[in-house]
Structures are given as structure tokens and as C-alpha cells.
Amino acid sequence: MSYFDLHVHGHASGGESSLDQLASAAKQLGYRGICIVEYFKGEDQIKKLKTELEKTKQKTGMEIFLGFEARSLKELYLLKERRRRFDILLVRGGDLRLNRAACETAEVDILTHPEFGRIDSGINHVLIKEAAKNNVAIEINFREILVSSKKTRSMILKNISNNIKLAKKYKTPIIACSGALSHWDITDPQCLISFASLLGLELNEAKATVSTVPEKIVKQIKERRSEKWILPGVKVVK
Amino acid sequence: MKQQEKLKILLSTLREKERYISFQIISEEPIIYSDLESAILNTFLDFYGEGGFSKLSLWIVKNLYDTEKQIGIIRCNNKSVQQVIAGLGLISRLGDTRITIKILKVSGTIKGLKLR
Numbered sequence: 637m638s639y640f641d642l643h644v645h646g647h648a649s650g651g652e653s654s655l656d657q658l659a660s661a662a663k664q665l666g667y668r669g670i671c672i673v674e675y676f677k678g679e680d681q682i683k684k685l686k687t688e689l690e691k692t693k694q695k696t697g698m699e700i701f702l703g704f705e706a707r708s709l710k711e712l713y714l715l716k717e718r719r720r721r722f723d724i725l726l727v728r729g730g731d732l733r734l735n736r737a738a739c740e741t742a743e744v745d746i747l748t749h750p751e752f753g754r755i756d757s758g759i760n761h762v763l764i765k766e767a768a769k770n771n772v773a774i775e776i777n778f779r780e781i782l783v784s785s786k787k788t789r790s791m792i793l794k795n796i797s798n799n800i801k802l803a804k805k806y807k808t809p810i811i812a813c814s815g816a817l818s819h820w821d822i823t824d825p826q827c828l829i830s831f832a833s834l835l836g837l838e839l840n841e842a843k844a845t846v847s848t849v850p851e852k853i854v855k856q857i858k859e860r861r862s863e864k865w866i867l868p869g870v871k872v873v874k
Numbered sequence: 875m876k877q878q879e880k881l882k883i884l885l886s887t888l889r890e891k892e893r894y895i896s897f898q899i900i901s902e903e904p905i906i907y908s909d910l911e912s913a914i915l916n917t918f919l920d921f922y923g924e925g926g927f928s929k930l931s932l933w934i935v936k937n938l939y940d941t942e943k944q945i946g947i948i949r950c951n952n953k954s955v956q957q958v959i960a961g962l963g964l965i966s967r968l969g970d971t972r973i974t975i976k977i978l979k980v981s982g983t984i985k986g987l988k989l990r
Binding site for chain 2: 661664665666778781782785818820821822823824826827828829830831833834839
């Protein structure tokens with residue numbers, strides 16, 4: 637079974653490790669691919685990052701994808717316009733308006749930690765239905781659990797399990813990611829699977845959060861790269 | 875000192891089914907066993923509490939810890955394997971040293987772990 641971690645932070649988004657370190661740590665833990673997530677800073681940044689990623693790909697033999705995380709509605713709009721230039725579009729959850737916008741946008745692949753900094757889970761039955769319709773995956777962020785403790789951690793766990801319950805009911809994809817800031821934060825895929833199963837998923841569903849669901853996203857990326865792709869759901873057949 | 879009388883071994887159907895989990899610690903500096911043991915116990919007690927911890931039947935197999943390769947073995951019951959693996963994932967530091975734990979294999983016997 638091949639595992640993917642689609643939320644690993646690079647230098648421009650507060651990451652502490654180099655691309656080589658991140659890729660080799662992930663390879664050691666048994667991942668087939670990772671996605672380096674950055675914050676959008678301009679057109680030149682995309683070109684520069686792509687060349688760096690190519691070098692690391694050749695060095696380590698890993699599948700490395702380029703992702704951008706939108707932190708505001710404005711950023712989401714900017715990134716939506718440039719969707720074909722990078723692989724994965726993530727939206728930083730936590731703000732209700734942003735959570736809704738992410739769930740309603742078909743270009744978005746992952747809504748990261750929708751419960752971030754909130755008392756509630758950040759998602760209700762309306763949003764989860766929209767996410768299912770637009771195929772937006774809801775993320776279980778392991779770093780959020782790792783860096784918290786006591787009452788905060790218990791609140792986060794409760795909110796994540798609420799989101800999982802909703803996602804299961806409305807058949808929305810769930811993805812487990814490490815959300816790593818450094819190569820030491822990259823978590824073993826077995827640990828992610830076990831944590832997902834503790835939070836209310838069956839073992840096969842938990843395994844899908846690090847294998848099948850990211851694989852589908854990777855497949856979409858490859859489709860998007862082809863010249864036949866026009867928009868989400870629209871492509872040239874003949 | 876008077877030697878304790880040993881209990882007769884339980885019937886195999888009444889015994890708790892065990893699982894052994896082998897793991898490797900990836901770190902910059904070498905890890906001492908005592909540091910690892912206290913980190914595991916503290917993390918598990920914090921996360922599962924005393925009641926939850928008692929249900930795991932957790933036991934760290936001290937004599938099988940490989941200091942060179944930093945490979946250790948943990949024993950638990952068959953129902954708590956996922957909980958133990960999840961708990962191991964929560965250990966990110968040993969003192970000031972940052973670590974990552976890699977799960978190698980889960981088996982019903984120690985021999986099964988070594989066959990890999």
C-alpha cells in the first residue's frame with residue numbers, strides 16, 4: 637500500500653527544514669509522496685519552487701507535489717485563478733466564511749483543520765454536504781493534536797471526531813496529514829491510521845485516509861496536468 | 875527472602891491475547907533506554923489516563939532494546955494495538971532531543987518480529 641502526506645510545510649510557510657530533509661524523512665517512514673505546502677507570494681515563487689522540487693524529486697526518487705494554502709478569501713480567489721500552475725490547493729480552516737468558501741469551491745482539494753482555534757467543529761451538515769458535492773477532503777491534522785495538551789487537546793479531539801461523524805454520514809473524503817513544520821514532525825503513516833481509527837473511523841476507512849483518498853487527489857493532479865483538462869468536471873473527450 | 879509461590883498458568887483460552895509491536899527511534903543523538911521508558915509511560919498516562927492505561931496491558935520489553943539500531947519492542951493486548959501505535963505517534967521529544975518513531979511490525983510473538 638502506498639502512503640501520501642499531502643500537508644508538509646516548506647520554507648515560505650513557516651517550515652524549518654529543507655526540501656531534501658523533508659523528502660528523505662518521509663521516504664524513511666515509508667511514504668511514496670508528499671506535498672510541500674507554501675503560502676502564495678507571487679508568480680516567480682511558483683517557477684522557483686517547481687525547479688527546486690524537480691531537483692529533490694530526482695535526488696530522492698519520491699513523488700513531490702507543490703501545494704498552496706489559502707489563508708483568506710482574497711488568497712483563495714488568487715490561487716483559484718492560477719489553479720493549473722500548481723498541484724494541490726488547500727484552504728486553512730478555522731474561519732467560518734473561509735470554511736464555507738472552501739467547501740463550495742470545486743478547485744479546492746483539501747480543507748485543512750476546519751476546527752482550528754474554534755470551540756465548535758467549524759463544519760455543519762450544510763457545509764459537509766457542499767464538501768461532498770465538490771469533492772473537498774476534510775483534513776485530520778496530526779500536528780494540531782501533537783502540539784496541544786490537556787483541555788485544548790481534548791477539545792480538538794472532540795471536534796475532529798464530530799467532523800468525522802458528519803463526513804462518514806455524507807460520504808465526504810477524509811484525509812489524514814501530519815501538517816509537519818519540520819522533518820521531525822512527519823509522522824509514521826501507521827500512527828496516522830491508528831489515530832484516525834481512535835477518532836471514530838473503521839480500520840479500512842482509517843487506512844484510506846492516508847492511501848486511497850490522497851491517491852485520488854494525486855490522480856486528479858495528473859488529469860489536471862493534461863492538455864485535455866479545462867475546468868473541474870470539464871475536459872476534452874475527443 | 876522467601877520465594878513467592880507461583881500461580882499455575884491459566885488455560886490458553888482464558889489468557890489475554892498478546893501482540894508485540896517493534897518500533898525504531900529516529901533521532902540525531904543516541905537515546906538511552908530509561909529516557910525512552912519514562913517518555914512512553916508519561917505520554918500514555920497523560921493521553922489515556924490511569925484507567926485507560928490499565929486496559930492496554932502495556933509492557934516495554936527492556937532486554938530486547940537495541941541501543942545501536944534504537945529498535946524497541948512493546949507488548950500489549952490484541953484489542954489495544956491501534957491505541958498503542960497512536961500513543962507512540964504522540965512522542966515527539968525525549969528531553970531536548972527531537973525524535974520520530976517508525977513502526978516496524980506487529981506480531982503475536984517475539985520470534986515473528988525477528989523473522990523480518
